Amino acid sequence: xxxxxxxxPMDYAKNFYILNENNEWVKPTTITLPNNIEYLHSSLLxxxxxxxxxxxxxxxxxxxxxxxxxxxxxxxxxxxxxxxYVSSNTxxxxxxxxxxxxxxxIESLLNINFENWEQDNPxxxxxxxxxxxxxxxxxxxxxxxxxxxxxxIDFNRLNSVSSIKTLRLEEGxxxxxxxxxxxxxxxxxxxxxxxxxxxNYDPFFESNSLNTIYYNGxxxxxVNIEFTDMTSNPMYRVDNFYFVxxxxxxxxxxxxxxxESITKISKYAFVRMNSLSxxxxxxxxxxxxxxxxxxxxxxxxxxxxxxTSDWFNIEFVxxxxxxxxxxxxxxxxxENDKWVKPTKLEFNSDIEVIGEYTFGAxxxxxxxx
Numbered sequence: 001x002x003x004x005x006x007x008x009p010m011d012y013a014k015n016f017y018i019l020n021e022n023n024e025w026v027k028p029t030t031i032t033l034p035n036n037i038e039y040l041h042s043s044l045l046x047x048x049x050x051x052x053x054x055x056x057x058x059x060x061x062x063x064x065x066x067x068x069x070x071x072x073x074x075x076x077x078x079x080x081x082x083x084x085y086v087s088s089n090t091x092x093x094x095x096x097x098x099x100x101x102x103x104x105x106i107e108s109l110l111n112i113n114f115e116n117w118e119q120d121n122p123x124x125x126x127x128x129x130x131x132x133x134x135x136x137x138x139x140x141x142x143x144x145x146x147x148x149x150x151x152x153i154d155f156n157r158l159n160s161v162s163s164i165k166t167l168r169l170e171e172g173x174x175x176x177x178x179x180x181x182x183x184x185x186x187x188x189x190x191x192x193x194x195x196x197x198x199x200n201y202d203p204f205f206e207s208n209s210l211n212t213i214y215y216n217g218x219x220x221x222x223v224n225i226e227f228t229d230m231t232s233n234p235m236y237r238v239d240n241f242y243f244v245x246x247x248x249x250x251x252x253x254x255x256x257x258x259x260e261s262i263t264k265i266s267k268y269a270f271v272r273m274n275s276l277s278x279x280x281x282x283x284x285x286x287x288x289x290x291x292x293x294x295x296x297x298x299x300x301x302x303x304x305x306x307x308t309s310d311w312f313n314i315e316f317v318x319x320x321x322x323x324x325x326x327x328x329x330x331x332x333x334x335e336n337d338k339w340v341k342p343t344k345l346e347f348n349s350d351i352e353v354i355g356e357y358t359f360g361a362x363x364x365x366x367x368x369x
Contacts, residue, residue: 016047033057042066049073056080058103065089075099077122081108088116100126101138107147110154124160124183148172153180153203162186169193171216176203178228185209190234194221194244202231204238212240214250219243220261227268230294236271260284265292267317274298279323283310288321295320299327308332308342 017025027050037044039062045051053076056063060080064087068074074094081104091097100122102109109131114121123129130138140163146153148170158164160183167181168191175198181190182205190210194217204210213234215222222243227233235241245251255278258265262282267289270276273296283306293299302323304311311332316322324330331339 029053031055033060035059038062040064040067042069046070052076054078056083058082061085063087063090066093069093072096077101077126079103079122081105083112085113086115086121091122094122097122097126099128099130101130103132106131106144107149110146110150110158121159123158129161129163142166144168146170146173151175153177159183160185165189167191169196171195174198176200179203179205182206188212189214191216192234193217196221196225198226198228199232199234200228202229204234205231207237210234210238212242213238214242216244219253219256219258223258223262223265223269225266225269227266227271230268230271230291233268233271235273236268239274241273241275254278256280258282258285263287265289265321267291268294270296272296277301279303279327281305283307285314287315288317288323290317291320293320293323293326296323296326299323301329301331302327303331303339305333 016027018028020026028048029050030053031048031051032055033040033044035057037057037060040056040060041064045054045067048071050073051071052073054071054074055078058080059082061082062085063083067087067090072093073096075096075098077094077097077099078101081102083104128140130140133139141161142163143166144158144164146167146169149172150169151173152175153169153173154177158167158181159179162185164184164187166189167184167187169176171193172195173193174195176196178201180200180203181187182203184207187207187210189212190204191214194215196217230236240252242250242252252275253273254275256270256273256276258279258281260282261284263284263286265285265288269289269292271291271294273293275298276296277298277300279299279302281302281304283304319325329341332342334340
């Protein structure tokens with residue numbers, strides 16, 4: 001085994017030849033690493049400047065810095081399922097890398113630690129990425145299923161796999177991290193699980209073909225998700241957003257029912273929900289957090305199952321928390337259980353504090369008592 005660059009005679013030679021099957025001296029264009037290689041260092045591939053196809057052995061776990069500097073003509077790279085770590089400054093010199101073939105699963109791929117995504121992820125630095133399908137044939141990734149064991153989706157694993165069109169996160173995923181699903185240039189559809197608890201900063205950045213998202217949960221589930229900012233909410237970028245309705249069918253919601261189980265709506269929960277035209281709100285709602293209804297510009301009517309006194313007790317964190325900023329009409333149930341527009345406001349003695357942004361709802365009021 002060559003332990004360092006000084007042990008390798010190819011550090012000093014201009015050309016390296018091997019005997020082919022016809023007993024002729026040739027420069028190798030395809031090489032397969034032997035099974036005993038666990039760590040790939042820069043010295044190991046010196047002299048193989050003519051190599052176009054490199055097959056890394058199963059059992060290889062680590063690829064270290066500058067490992068591929070000596071193979072500038074590399075076009076095809078086969079990665080083993082055993083790979084777990086790729087150091088910095090690894091693929092920067094592979095300027096004509098075209099195809100990457102990976103023997104592992106989606107789960108093992110997502111567990112590889114790329115120290116520097118820009119330079120070290122061969123998926124980003126190649127034109128095409130392939131994995132084995134159920135028939136044990138190489139296929140580019142088009143429909144990807146993230147298994148339930150992956151509770152957190154991190155940045156740099158699937159980024160820039162241009163072949164992906166559909167991505168399904170199975171039930172069990174709880175967190176989508178910053179830019180985790182960014183740069184998927186041809187992705188069209190994403191399925192999100194009801195188990196989601198948090199979505200961090202702009203996970204869908206530059207995934208510009210994304211047009212439809214299916215959320216496998218209810219409105220009650222959705223309003224409890226923690227969004228880091230507006231761009232965390234996929235509604236910010238996607239118009240076609242579907243929930244599972246009571247009949248267990250996909251529904252693009254135009255009418256939103258905030259039932260009695262919902263007492264708080266999280267920040268940015270319905271940002272740019274352009275399909276939304278009607279909202280029904282129970283009198284159990286206590287707080288609507290920051291920018292929950294930001295740019296919901298198509299809201300027409302809001303129906304509130306409570307009195308004006310009940311409405312005054314709702315805490316709206318800012319003006320974009322109150323959906324009435326965008327609505328044309330607010331209706332409240334009167335004593336006869338009929339929907340009416342409030343034209344008169346009476347402040348009872350039990351009302352001690354009226355929160356900010358509350359009066360954005362009462363556009364038709366003519367009298368205040």
